[in-house]
Amino acid sequence: MSSNIVETVIGAVVLAFAAIFLVFAYRTADVGPRSGGINVTAAFDNVDGLNVGSDVRMSGIKVGAITSQMLDLKTYRAVINISLNEDIQLPEDSSAKITSDGLLGSNYLALQPGGSDDMLKDGGTISYTQGAVNLQDLIGQAIFSSNKK
Incomplete structure (x- = not known):
């Protein structure tokens, strides 16, 4: 049972890092909608x-x-x-x-x-x-x- 919990926590951490990376890449690439101008x-x-x-x-x-x-x-x-x-x-x-x-x-x-x-x-x-x-x-x-x- 404890093995499943550890795998679930590790999977959640990997998904969190992937989401953080995607947000960083989206902001850095300057592909979002432009405001002003x-x-x-x-x-x-x-x-x-x-x-x-x-x-x-x-x-x-x-x-x-x-x-x-x-x-x-x-x-x-x-x-x-x-x-x-x-x-x-x-x-x-x-x-x-x-x-x-x-x-x-x-x-x-x-x-x-x-x-x-x-x-x-x-x-x-x-x-x-x-x-x-x-x-x-x-x-x-x-x-x-x-x-x-």
């Missing part, structure tokens, strides 16, 4: 490699995340929603560009602040955008253009 949108021709949860960076520093993606059925452009940290003030004429973390790295959204005195408000739109560049297409164009003589 502003949410803005941007429309792109191509968002290849950009996913919900991808980083939004300014000067290489993470300042937000992609919260959703959808297709605008009228313009056939990809519209993404961006959640920025509460301390970020972004001028209205800022631009957004999808870029890569290196040759084999993942894509992220790079923000370039503009020079306007007016700041984007919650629900605003970034008008100046540049979509993702497809590396395979560039390599294919270089190969086939070098064969033409």
